[in-house]
Amino acid sequence: MSADASxxxxxxxxxxxxxxxxxxxxxxxxxxxxxxxxxxxxxxxxYSFCERDEVGGVIFTFTWENYQRVLDPVYLRIFxxxxxxxxxxxxxxxxxxxxxxxxxxxxxxxxxNQLLLLVMVPFWxxxxxxxxxxxxxxxxxxxxxxxxxxxxLTVTPLSLLYTPTAVVIGLVYAYLPFMILPIYGSAEKLDxxxxxxxxxxxxxxxxxxxxxxxxxxxPGIAAGTLLVFVPAIGMFxxxxxxxGAKVPMIGNVIQNQFMQARDxxxxxxxxxxxxxxxxxxxxxxxxxGARLAA
Amino acid sequence: MKKCTLPTAFPFQAxxxxxxxxxxxxxxxxxxxxxxxxxxxxxxxxxxxxYSFNASRLNxxxxxxxxxxxxxxxxxxxxIRAAKNSLIIASISTLLAVILGTVGAWLLHRYRFRLARSIxxxxxxxxxxxEILMGISLLILFATIxxxxxxTTVIIGHVTFSFPFVLVAVQARLQxxxxxxxxxxxxxxxxxxxSFWFVILPCLRPAIVAGALMAFTLSMDELIVTFFTRSAAxxxxxxxxxxxxxxxxNPMLNALxxxxxxxxxxxxxxxxxxxxxxHR
Numbered sequence: 001m002s003a004d005a006s007x008x009x010x011x012x013x014x015x016x017x018x019x020x021x022x023x024x025x026x027x028x029x030x031x032x033x034x035x036x037x038x039x040x041x042x043x044x045x046x047y048s049f050c051e052r053d054e055v056g057g058v059i060f061t062f063t064w065e066n067y068q069r070v071l072d073p074v075y076l077r078i079f080x081x082x083x084x085x086x087x088x089x090x091x092x093x094x095x096x097x098x099x100x101x102x103x104x105x106x107x108x109x110x111x112x113n114q115l116l117l118l119v120m121v122p123f124w125x126x127x128x129x130x131x132x133x134x135x136x137x138x139x140x141x142x143x144x145x146x147x148x149x150x151x152x153l154t155v156t157p158l159s160l161l162y163t164p165t166a167v168v169i170g171l172v173y174a175y176l177p178f179m180i181l182p183i184y185g186s187a188e189k190l191d192x193x194x195x196x197x198x199x200x201x202x203x204x205x206x207x208x209x210x211x212x213x214x215x216x217x218x219p220g221i222a223a224g225t226l227l228v229f230v231p232a233i234g235m236f237x238x239x240x241x242x243x244g245a246k247v248p249m250i251g252n253v254i255q256n257q258f259m260q261a262r263d264x265x266x267x268x269x270x271x272x273x274x275x276x277x278x279x280x281x282x283x284x285x286x287x288x289g290a291r292l293a294a
Numbered sequence: 295m296k297k298c299t300l301p302t303a304f305p306f307q308a309x310x311x312x313x314x315x316x317x318x319x320x321x322x323x324x325x326x327x328x329x330x331x332x333x334x335x336x337x338x339x340x341x342x343x344x345y346s347f348n349a350s351r352l353n354x355x356x357x358x359x360x361x362x363x364x365x366x367x368x369x370x371x372x373x374i375r376a377a378k379n380s381l382i383i384a385s386i387s388t389l390l391a392v393i394l395g396t397v398g399a400w401l402l403h404r405y406r407f408r409l410a411r412s413i414x415x416x417x418x419x420x421x422x423x424x425e426i427l428m429g430i431s432l433l434i435l436f437a438t439i440x441x442x443x444x445x446t447t448v449i450i451g452h453v454t455f456s457f458p459f460v461l462v463a464v465q466a467r468l469q470x471x472x473x474x475x476x477x478x479x480x481x482x483x484x485x486x487x488x489s490f491w492f493v494i495l496p497c498l499r500p501a502i503v504a505g506a507l508m509a510f511t512l513s514m515d516e517l518i519v520t521f522f523t524r525s526a527a528x529x530x531x532x533x534x535x536x537x538x539x540x541x542x543x544n545p546m547l548n549a550l551x552x553x554x555x556x557x558x559x560x561x562x563x564x565x566x567x568x569x570x571x572x573h574r
Contacts, residue, residue: 016404017405030416033420040431040434041431096331100328103321103324103327113566117566124558124561126517127515128515130339132342132551136341141543173334199317227422231425233424234426236426237518254430264437271427274426282422
């Protein structure tokens, strides 16, 4: 091993082929991932073709019945509703978060670091606590109703919680930081000379935004969408707390199959469909990101 | 990419063109929007904390300052038990996550493994996979092999989603490390293990601490995977909070939330400090 060898490969370290010791040291990590990520997913897949017995046990057979049930209009509607809510959440997060991310990326270094810290606190604060904050505000005996009543704007308390609006507020509030940070990541890398070039060529701010800034920050929007859209589809805790049982989402149905209803094969089938949706979104966004990067 | 700049002493420099008013207006609007969004993000949290000191039971009217809710929190058996469980689970899973993540990052960095790309993809999956899918598939795994749910199963779940974060943090640090460091150690007669222990590991310390903090925080806050892999005895704090929040308003929850928020602020500030060290 000489300095010449590492100089020949300037990118990355001078890597050696692993001996058996290196493999033995890596083995626990690889086994951990196989045992607790790959194998469980495979078992989930197998379960989705099984049947349940009367007491909630699992009979190992082969049936398409669970997938036929997924196509039942009742569940199809829940799937579509979840996608709709998650889509709306994602859209609102982009609309609310994009200008913030862009503003932070364009700020001076010290101010930028301060603003980033301000995004980090909600980012790392448990979504459960932040959802509870909205419950204290929206509940019938909560703060907003108290305020409205003390101002004599309303006599009877309004039912603000357990509404579709409350669910969307809860989801947007929980996921907004997860959209701001990735967009900030790509807005920070944006070469501002390109934007100035657009201005010099006579583009107005809106034109420069739509044909230069947005396309160049698309990878950030794609990454944010992956962090917001897919988790929001399956998030049962926020829909449970903010929507009551009124607006069940796919996450609530899956949770219910595994806990109360004890129909694991059907829950597994729903899980497999959700996993396919996740994989599809992932691939689509990756491809889009790759195309834009090229 | 270096930008060409005119020398400032250039005698016939044209006056710097003023930015079109539209752009200035746009920037002001962006600033205003940012302030509004931060208001939206912070107002509920601030209200939550403020009302944890309100003497009356969740009334819009301020009835005086009290620490009563905090005292009751400390006297609440189930919450304290859940908090203890959470701390135990977070400590053990952080330790395991740090070991798996640090060793994994170093090996993937140092050696040319076959399938290295596939392994890297496999590591990324738990970070992006929806938690509910991880929760139900782990539940099915444990049911299939007949492993009783409890502390072990919760810890397994937590390690699975948290060690990739440690691995990525350490990998980022390794990328900036001078390969000559290890070579010098080896040339001076250290074994690969010694050079890792005495040379590489100390350099990685800020990244490891940052990764450990992340793993600990993720574990303390985790609800969904825990929901599917816990038993009654291994109930964690988030599970307890979820149960209480479902029932209704409870000023004790405000107090508990305030403690969590304070811990998060401390964590964020400390992480920022570590990042500064990392860049040094």
